[in-house]
Amino acid sequence: MFATKHSAGALASELTPCELQELAERVASEVALRLSEQALLVSRNQIASLTSLSVADIDRATKNGDIPFIRRGRRVLYDPQDVVRALKNGGVSNE
Structure with missing residues (x-):
């Protein structure tokens, strides 16, 4: 109490x-x-900037399940450490 x-x-x-x-x-x-x-969660624009990928690449990777994300209501958020780990393990490339 x-x-x-x-x-x-x-x-x-x-x-x-x-x-x-x-x-x-x-x-x-x-x-x-x-x-x-607590994980630091960022928006798709922020994760695109951090990874040097375009927002379209982030959207595509999210839709395809190539990178992990967290849904908070209508917002889609990303843990930068998890995304970088996924990219290193064969997710989308930043070419």
Whole structure:
């Protein structure tokens, strides 16, 4: 359950400054870890620019299943690392 302002304040008053600092560092560390685990997703224009392919090539590769993509509602997004890996393993060429 989430702490209310009152109960969070009560908890903080029960902790020593060292314990409070340790808690803050643990929370910051956990947040940083979770953020680093999230994939950076980019649009088709951005992935075209990153790979030196045309948007038409990206559209064709997406349609053919040559590169991985993620659908978020109506948007199609790409993880650059996954796309580069797929291209290296025989996906579309950038000729």
